[in-house]
Amino acid sequence: MKINDKTVAVCDCEGTMKLDGAALAKACGAAGAADVNTQLCRSQIGNFQTLLKAGSKLLVACTQEAPLFDETRAEAGANETPVAYVNIRERAGWSNEAGAAMPKIAALLAEAAMDFASTPAVTLESKGVALIYGTDEQAIEIAKRLKNRLEVTVLLSKPQDVLPPSVMDVPIFKGTIVAAKGHLGGFEIVVDDYASVVPSSRRKLEFLPPRKGASSTCDLILDLTGGKALFPAPEKRDGYFRPDPKDLVAVERAVFALADMLGEFDKPRYVDFKADLCAHSRSHITGCTRCLDVCPVSAIAPDGDHVKIDHKICAGCGACASVCPTGAATYALPAGDAIFQRLRTLLGAYAKAGGTDPALLVHDSTHGEEMISAIARMGRGLPARVLPFAVNAATQIGFDFLACAFAYGAADIRVLVGPKNRDELAGLAQQIGLAETAMSGLGYGEGRAGIIDAADPDQAEAALYGLPKLRAAPAGSFLPMGGKRTLVMLALRHLRQHAPRPVEALPLPQGAPFGTLEINVQGCTLCLACVGACPTGALGDNPERPTLSFTEDACVQCGICKATCPEKVIALKPRFNFADAARSAQIVKSEPPFHCVRCGKPFGTRGAIERIAEKLAGKHSMFMQGDARFRVMMCEDCRVIVQFEAKDNPLAGPPRPRMRTSEDDFREREIEEARAKVLKDRAEQAKKNDA
Numbered sequence: 001m002k003i004n005d006k007t008v009a010v011c012d013c014e015g016t017m018k019l020d021g022a023a024l025a026k027a028c029g030a031a032g033a034a035d036v037n038t039q040l041c042r043s044q045i046g047n048f049q050t051l052l053k054a055g056s057k058l059l060v061a062c063t064q065e066a067p068l069f070d071e072t073r074a075e076a077g078a079n080e081t082p083v084a085y086v087n088i089r090e091r092a093g094w095s096n097e098a099g100a101a102m103p104k105i106a107a108l109l110a111e112a113a114m115d116f117a118s119t120p121a122v123t124l125e126s127k128g129v130a131l132i133y134g135t136d137e138q139a140i141e142i143a144k145r146l147k148n149r150l151e152v153t154v155l156l157s158k159p160q161d162v163l164p165p166s167v168m169d170v171p172i173f174k175g176t177i178v179a180a181k182g183h184l185g186g187f188e189i190v191v192d193d194y195a196s197v198v199p200s201s202r203r204k205l206e207f208l209p210p211r212k213g214a215s216s217t218c219d220l221i222l223d224l225t226g227g228k229a230l231f232p233a234p235e236k237r238d239g240y241f242r243p244d245p246k247d248l249v250a251v252e253r254a255v256f257a258l259a260d261m262l263g264e265f266d267k268p269r270y271v272d273f274k275a276d277l278c279a280h281s282r283s284h285i286t287g288c289t290r291c292l293d294v295c296p297v298s299a300i301a302p303d304g305d306h307v308k309i310d311h312k313i314c315a316g317c318g319a320c321a322s323v324c325p326t327g328a329a330t331y332a333l334p335a336g337d338a339i340f341q342r343l344r345t346l347l348g349a350y351a352k353a354g355g356t357d358p359a360l361l362v363h364d365s366t367h368g369e370e371m372i373s374a375i376a377r378m379g380r381g382l383p384a385r386v387l388p389f390a391v392n393a394a395t396q397i398g399f400d401f402l403a404c405a406f407a408y409g410a411a412d413i414r415v416l417v418g419p420k421n422r423d424e425l426a427g428l429a430q431q432i433g434l435a436e437t438a439m440s441g442l443g444y445g446e447g448r449a450g451i452i453d454a455a456d457p458d459q460a461e462a463a464l465y466g467l468p469k470l471r472a473a474p475a476g477s478f479l480p481m482g483g484k485r486t487l488v489m490l491a492l493r494h495l496r497q498h499a500p501r502p503v504e505a506l507p508l509p510q511g512a513p514f515g516t517l518e519i520n521v522q523g524c525t526l527c528l529a530c531v532g533a534c535p536t537g538a539l540g541d542n543p544e545r546p547t548l549s550f551t552e553d554a555c556v557q558c559g560i561c562k563a564t565c566p567e568k569v570i571a572l573k574p575r576f577n578f579a580d581a582a583r584s585a586q587i588v589k590s591e592p593p594f595h596c597v598r599c600g601k602p603f604g605t606r607g608a609i610e611r612i613a614e615k616l617a618g619k620h621s622m623f624m625q626g627d628a629r630f631r632v633m634m635c636e637d638c639r640v641i642v643q644f645e646a647k648d649n650p651l652a653g654p655p656r657p658r659m660r661t662s663e664d665d666f667r668e669r670e671i672e673e674a675r676a677k678v679l680k681d682r683a684e685q686a687k688k689n690d691a
Contacts, residue, residue, distance in 0.1 A: 001025050001034040004113040006057040006084070009048060011040040013062070017093030020102075027106035027353035041065035045072060052078040059113050063087040086112035090373045091388050095381025103355030104387060110349035116338040121266040122311045124184045124238065126219040128262045131155055131189070133177065134224035136162055138245060142222065142255055143170040149259050150220070155191065156205070157225050164201040172197045174207045175214065180230040183312040184239030184265065185219045189230075220261050222254060233296040233423065236315035238267065268333045270316035270392075271309055277328035278306030279535040279558040287535065287558035290511075291320035291329055294427035305535070318396025319427040325513030325556035326536060327484035333392045340404055340480030340487065346387060347408040347475060357472045359386045359412035360405050361464065364394045367418035374457035375464075386464055395421060395428050399513075400484045402435035402449055403491035409475030412467055413449045416460060425451065434512055438492060438576065443501030444473065473498050488514075489553065496578055505577045512574040515557045516582075517550060520569035521589050524548065525608035530561035530570060540585055546605040547590040552582035596635040598642065603635040 001008045001024070008028075012019045021033040028034070037044045041062065051058055052073060058081065060069055066085045073083060088108050092101040128150040132143045135157055143152040147170050154172045156162065165172075175191035182188045194214035195207035223230060223242040231237045241258055243250035279288040282305055291300050291307060299313040300320060309320070309329070321331040331339070350358050361382070363372065372388055375381060382388065387410075391397070394417050405413055413435075415428065432449045440446045448470060454460040476494040480487055496502050508514060517539075526546045531539045538554035539561060541547055562570045593602035594609040613632045631639050643649065 001028065001030045001032070003028055003030060003059065003109055004115075006059040006113045007051055007054070008034065008059045008061065008109060008113070009037065009040060009051060010034055010061045010088075011037040011044075013089055013093070014039055017089060018098060019093070019105075023102055024105065027102050028109055028349075029106075029352065041068055048072060049076055052076050052081055055081060057081070058083045059109065060085050061088045061109065064089075084112060090376035091382060092384075094376040095384065097384035098381070100384035103350050103353035104384060106353040107346050107350035107355070107387060111342050111346040114338075114342060114345060116341075117335045119333045119335050120269040122269050124186075124265045124267065124312055126185045126239065126261050126263065126265070127151075128220075129153075129218045130220040130222065130258060130261075131187075131216075131218045132222050132224065133157065134245070135159060135226075138251075139224050140165055140170065140172065142224070142251075145255065146259060150262065153218070157227075158193075159205060161203075162205045163203075164197075164205050168197075168199070172205065174205075174210065177230060180221075182217075183237070183310070184261070186312065187218050187221055187239065188215065189218070189221075190215050220258055222258055224251070232298050233315065235420065236297050236317070237313070238265075238315075267312075268316065268392075269311050270314050270318065270331065270333050271311070271321055272330045272332045273307075273309050274328050275303075275306040275308075277326045277536075279326055279328070279556050279560070280306050282533045282535055282560050283564070285533065285560055285563045287560035287563070288325060288556065290323040290325065290427075294319040294323055294424070296424040316393055317424055318393045319424055322396055322398035322431055323427045324398075324484070325558070330484065331392075331396045337480045339391065339401065343389070343401070343405055344408050344480060346389065347405070347410060348477075350387060351409055351475050355385065357385060357411040357470065358409065359383070359414065359464070359467050360410040361386050361388045361414050361416060362394060362397055363388060363390060363416040365390050365392065367420065368394070368416045371416060371418075371454070371457050371460050375461045379457060379461045380465065383464055383467075386467075395424055397428060397431065398484070399431045399434045400487045400491075402431065403438065403488050403495070404480060406435070406439065406444075406448070406473060407476045407478075407491035407494045409472050411448070411470045411472035414452050414464070414467070415450070416452045416454070418453075419455050422453065425453075430511065433509065437509055437512075438506060439495075441501075441503060441506045442495055442499035444495070444499065445470065485513075485553070485556075492576060493578060502578075504579055505575050508574040508576060510574060511557075513556045514576045515555055515572060515574035516552050516577065517555065517561065518571040518573050519548075519550075519588055520567075523567050523569040524589050525567060525611055526589060526591055526605040527566060527608060529564050529566060533560045533564040535560060542590075545590060546593055548588045549585040550588050551585045552577050594633070596638055597630055597633045598638040599635060601635045601637075609633060 010019060015038060019036045021036045025032055025034045037047055040048055048069060049072065060083060063085045069083065073079060073081065086108055088105050091108060092104045095101060130146065130150040130152045132139045132152055132154045139154050139156060143154045146152050152170055154170055156174050157176045159174060173194065173196055175194035177189050178192045179190040180187065191214045192212045193210045195210040198206040198208060219239065221240045224245045226245045229242055231240055234240055234242045239261065241254040243254040245251060280302060281287055296317060297313055297315050299310045300307050318331045320329045347358060372382065394415050397415055402413060417425065432451065435449045436446060439448050447468060452460055452463045473495055478490050478494065526548055528541050528548065531541045535558065536554045536556055538551050540549045557572050557574055559572060562572060591605045591607055594604045594606045595602050616632055631642060634642060
């Protein structure tokens, strides 16, 4: 049997699963019947070897024996043959409802047969410079054990009666760390009460006079103080180990792990970030802070008009991508739209195989997989209609994923989390609340999405078997193309098309990333400060005429426009508008330009100029007398001209002397010659008269 150009090898695990080859092939949409093995990993390993020789891509429906299959592949020299693995046993076959699980098995196989691009990696390098931070002899003893493998330094915080070692083969200092930052291979610390040990210490370690503000760097930190952690979410900080110093087993595990932290380590680049889409701030006015509010490890920091993500600190919880309203932060494990392609394939294959009203169980690959395995082995197994969907981190799930899942045919969505996630569920809960509001507002009812927070498999099993039997919306067939907001719009418009209550505008809670603006048009002066501040282009203008326009689909409710507006006439209104008008720019206010009262040049808006003149005329010292108020109504050129033409111009000086030119000399010469001629003529006339 082949799915997506992959040959599928199926095994009923020694008859513990009832698999009908013909029914399975039919459910998967494959021709003929599937070959069902009984012990593919042992007595029938030859069947696997035969498939390897064929050279085609393989999909083996077993994950427990994957190491054995990989070893067999290496021995056969077939390392170039791609082999993928999928678990259908604990997820479907080992269940009290296994008889009805054929659509689920077909869906799991279809999802596993997909191919996706690899995720980029971030490289961290540790040169083995380790800091052992403790309070007593325990730190010194551990440093001595590690000194032959790592370059260790001991820092004792407020040591009391610590016995000096007979051989000072590790450097020992006193001090308390008051600030720490960084990551594996690049930690930076600041130490107060820092001092070196006195070599002549006899009954207890003594130290030189301390100083404040000492700084240092290291690659690794083993914190044995038992006090407050140096970093938020310390268990997620690579290279930082903080066992309970009284728990000797935990300490030994940390020492064992620390000893191997030497060399280069690759971790996935969990988040892709596009700064040009970030709506954090504009012109020093803060807008969206959603990612900053939910990051548990403080890997995100403001950086001008946007934020920056330190990928070496990022622990991959995906909370930032979950709450980001613009898609500036997107989860990259898996890369691109792979998670939505998987979702569409899983739910689509389940429906084609005859499954109805599926409940999607989103879980991580650690706690979630362990819980599913425990439920299958010790309990009733997963219900037949519950489709497990593995992700890297359960907290990466956002409104876009939830909306698409409902639009692709999920009747119910549950996110399985564990104790390690309890301090970082705020973003996930907000996104689930948003999905609940949307589904309820469209008439689908409440209770379709939720979190299962359980460390006990029995509790998780009871929650899954207690899910209400809800009807799913007709499955959509749209491709998951475009950014985050585009996906949400595609999904919600599909859901509205089939909704019991297809409202025109869907009210959303405060903080939702969709909505409109309520603008007091009468108070707006069309200064257009909001247009320049809007990070998404939702607010626009017209270069030909004073105009303010608004595109609702582009608004992320960041609030920068509201904070920027000098007239305070803007208010946010969260909602999702299904009207076609929301997709295009709608004119909010438009006015003819104001014309300069002196030269007639258009230079502003009528409302703004008249309002300024009204506020200043007769009230401001510069506009109290005469025609001074008319200067407000003049363009920038005329204002200057009129100011310098005024008689009371305080900047005016004495008249400038006129420059003499050659024409002045010629003119004076002509005048003198004419005057001399006149005098000569008069003298001659006088002589004639006397004669």
